[in-house]
Amino acid sequence: MSTDKKIDEYSGTETTGHEWDGIEELNTPMPRWWLGIMFVSIIWSIGYVILMPAFPLLHGYSKGILGFSDRVRVSEAVSKMHADRSVQSQQLVGADFETIRADPNLMRFAMAQGKSLFGDNCETCHGARGRGFTGYPNLNDDIWLWGGSYEDIRQTITYGIRADHDETRLSSMVAYGRDEFLSSGEIDDLVQFVLSLSDPTTQNTRGAALFTQNCVSCHGAEGRGTRENGAPDLTDADWLYGGDPASVRTTLFNGREGVMPNWNERLGADQIAALSIYVHSLGGGE
Ligand code: HEC
Ligand code: HEC
Structure with a gap:
């Protein structure tokens, strides 16, 4: 590089001394703001390398004097x-409903756990948010086959209904036609009687005596159902298996035995408790 400075006569700026065909290159200095940013960046990056993990080394990496690690932070949080x-x-397993309800943190925890477990395990049969299908009860209403208290629900989920477990809930709707307990004509009378129970505009007395003889032991004297037997209320407009004459006839002819699996072998007691809290809240809770 030559030392004698040459000033361009038009712009008044120093030239680099490079010249081609009479055209000379100006030596315009870097703007100060640009240099400022560059020096600050250099200082910052030196500081960073000293404090923080920065370079890969042969075995591992430079750890920096702060010893910071995202991996350690995540695993601590987990x-x-x-x-x-x-x-x-642990608190959930032993607690009764009142204790859980009185503790807002525990309640929130149970609801969150219960909701995600319900999505994973129950929605295949009970539908999204437990809205139910034919044969699979809607869990959002306050109509319960086997009882809607926290303890009842926990019992149902733990041991199931007609499931393969000694303590499962049993009893079933008898197959009056298929098993030849009643004649076809008697079944027709009973279908009309059952339909009249939930529809006050229709009167049917022919089936009444047959109902008293055959059905009240499980469905109760007025047909309102009994929970010991999981026998539904026949006087409401809510039907598990359909309330049109053909569906009711099929129910009486072939019987019904809805199966709900027992979950005590697949889920922990804490998970079942969380699910029971969640299901209890869906139906408004008894
Ligand atoms: C394989 C299908 C199936 C799965 C999966 C299933 N259920 Fe059920 N569940 C049923 C059937 C069928 C019934 C009705 C049984 C009856 O007719 O008495 C039922 C009944 C119930 C009842 C009793 C309702 C009442 O009115 O008393 C509760 C509570 C319940 N299920 C909760 C659950 C929960 C919670 C899960 C997930 C852990 C679950 N179910 C998973 C089929 C299923
Ligand atoms: C041994 C007890 C028992 C007897 C006796 C019995 N039922 Fe039932 N019934 C049940 C049970 C349990 C269910 C529910 C079955 C299920 O959930 O899968 C049921 C269901 C029904 C349903 C379906 C209701 C719905 O919501 O879809 C009708 C209808 C019915 N029974 C009518 C009768 C009539 C009529 C008689 C007498 C001829 C009778 N039952 C006798 C236990 C009984």
């Missing part, structure tokens, strides 16, 4: 979450 959860899970 183990804290597990610890919090296991405390709350």
